[in-house]
Amino acid sequence: MKELEERINKDGRVIGKDVLKVDSFLNHQIDPVLMEKMGEEFYKHFKDAGVTKILTVESSGIAPAVMTGLQFNVPVVFARKHKSVTLQDDLFTSEVYSFTKKTSNHISISKKYLSSDDNVLIIDDFLANGQAVNGLNDIIKAADASLAGIGIVIEKSFQKGRQLIDKAGIPVYSLARIKAFENGQVVFEPENE
Amino acid sequence: MKELEERINKDGRVIGKDVLKVDSFLNHQIDPVLMEKMGEEFYKHFKDAGVTKILTVESSGIAPAVMTGLQFNVPVVFARKHKSVTLQDDLFTSEVYSFTKKTSNHISISKKYLSSDDNVLIIDDFLANGQAVNGLNDIIKAADASLAGIGIVIEKSFQKGRQLIDKAGIPVYSLARIKAFENGQVVFEPENE
Numbered sequence: 001m002k003e004l005e006e007r008i009n010k011d012g013r014v015i016g017k018d019v020l021k022v023d024s025f026l027n028h029q030i031d032p033v034l035m036e037k038m039g040e041e042f043y044k045h046f047k048d049a050g051v052t053k054i055l056t057v058e059s060s061g062i063a064p065a066v067m068t069g070l071q072f073n074v075p076v077v078f079a080r081k082h083k084s085v086t087l088q089d090d091l092f093t094s095e096v097y098s099f100t101k102k103t104s105n106h107i108s109i110s111k112k113y114l115s116s117d118d119n120v121l122i123i124d125d126f127l128a129n130g131q132a133v134n135g136l137n138d139i140i141k142a143a144d145a146s147l148a149g150i151g152i153v154i155e156k157s158f159q160k161g162r163q164l165i166d167k168a169g170i171p172v173y174s175l176a177r178i179k180a181f182e183n184g185q186v187v188f189e190p191e192n193e
Numbered sequence: 194m195k196e197l198e199e200r201i202n203k204d205g206r207v208i209g210k211d212v213l214k215v216d217s218f219l220n221h222q223i224d225p226v227l228m229e230k231m232g233e234e235f236y237k238h239f240k241d242a243g244v245t246k247i248l249t250v251e252s253s254g255i256a257p258a259v260m261t262g263l264q265f266n267v268p269v270v271f272a273r274k275h276k277s278v279t280l281q282d283d284l285f286t287s288e289v290y291s292f293t294k295k296t297s298n299h300i301s302i303s304k305k306y307l308s309s310d311d312n313v314l315i316i317d318d319f320l321a322n323g324q325a326v327n328g329l330n331d332i333i334k335a336a337d338a339s340l341a342g343i344g345i346v347i348e349k350s351f352q353k354g355r356q357l358i359d360k361a362g363i364p365v366y367s368l369a370r371i372k373a374f375e376n377g378q379v380v381f382e383p384e385n386e
Contacts, residue, residue, distance in 0.1 A: 029306040030255075030269040032262035059251035059271065062223075066256045069225035076223040078252065113222040 323354025
């Protein structure tokens with residue numbers, strides 16, 4: 001998505017070897033017009049996949065997920081994060097390790113909002129090592145729901161998440177794919193490759 | 194907002210004397226089409242207020258705030274919640290007490306995304322005792338920004354938040370105003386009163 005790549009070039013900040021901060025339009029301040037275009041883009045890609053529900057994780061996934069849900073006219077569910085979790089009968093739960101923060105979180109979804117009738121599109125802000133996507137996929141499996149595909153705003157292709165998803169044969173579409181950070185600059189994968 | 198009141202009657206669950214659960218369309222599962230209509234409604238009400246920025250708190254405020262920002266074509270900033278906070282020079286911070294959870298949270302916003310040039314519309318999912326709104330207003334004052342008004346999805350008018358805001362002379366618009374819970378049923382304030 002050309003406009004997103006341009007926005008990353010303009011407003012993203014590369015920190016160290018593998019962190020990109022996009023606090024000015026995605027993770028803290030949000031550009032709602034850009035979010036709407038992302039929703040349209042995800043819809044264009046997955047419109048024939050029979051999506052019945054959008055799944056994401058709080059908080060940064062919510063804006064792109066809701067805009068995508070609006071296009072599909074389906075409900076959006078966001079998993080809640082907890083430091084620890086007391087197992088509850090009414091929740092699907094999974095553990096997610098963050099390599100950036102070096103901590104584990106639990107994520108959970110109420111059993112009321114995911115069932116075997118659902119064909120789920122996962123939407124998330126970043127794909128790095130694939131931990132969040134894995135956690136959401138565990139929950140989808142526990143609910144006996146099916147996974148229609150994964151839509152990612154920004155993929156860091158040099159980390160292992162993308163490879164794991166491709167290996168599992170899951171359809172994935174990332175709006176911006178970052179090949180590398182070089183001298184504090186973002187290098188994108190060529191589009192439509 | 195008639196459609197919202199009907200949805201609360203249909204899908205809301207009254208718990209005890211003062212809690213309303215709307216997990217099925219607002220706080221966990223989100224109805225994006227309803228969110229879009231809320232954004233339009235807030236825009237209609239505040240369109241002449243000179244709003245330059247929308248402010249909310251993660252996570253449940255994000256969806257209505259982003260849809261409102263889309264109508265106004267202005268950025269949305271969501272305050273992050275922390276259990277505790279180490280004071281940082283680059284953050285505006287405030288403390289928010291939750292009567293429901295009986296815990297204090299700190300909320301913070303990067304100083305980069307709020308300035309004296311901003312005229313802020315606060316959007317939040319619930320207004321009860323007004324703690325979250327107060328915390329956001331503290332941050333707006335610390336940034337020397339101005340407050341254009343407050344948009345609330347669901348107001349529990351029998352708690353003290355609304356009264357405090359009215360007393361402070363701040364323009365507030367709530368899409369659904371709950372007068373009382375009676376026998377597990379929601380009683381709304383008359384519209385356009």
